[in-house]
Amino acid sequence: ELVESLYVYYREKLGFWISRVQDSITVSNVPDWKPKEFELAEGTPCGYIERLSWSNRDRIEEVSFTWFDPHTVRYAARWS
Known part of the structure; x- marks a missing residue:
């Protein structure tokens, strides 16, 4: 029953x-459980994003943690 967008699923099903x-956004170290495709070595400082998302019910519905290589990634957020 999942659709391509979690946000559509949230709205229509939940x-x-x-x-x-x-x-x-800050700097953190690459975790030891990183995927092998992530080129930075474990423990290397890298970009780090913690995201909290609130619903129209004023509850936190999503929490995410993202590590990224600032030499190959540019962070951009756009909400409308």
Whole structure:
């Protein structure tokens, strides 16, 4: 029953939508459980994003953690 977009699934099947997000961007170390395709070595400092997403019910519905190589990735967020 999953559709391509989680946000459509949230709205149509679960009855809520994401109304606001907060991203905190800093530097962290690559975790030891990283995928082999992530080229930076474990423990190497890299970009790190923590995202909290609130629904129209004013509850946190999503939490995500993202590590990225700032030499190959540019962060951009766009919400409308």
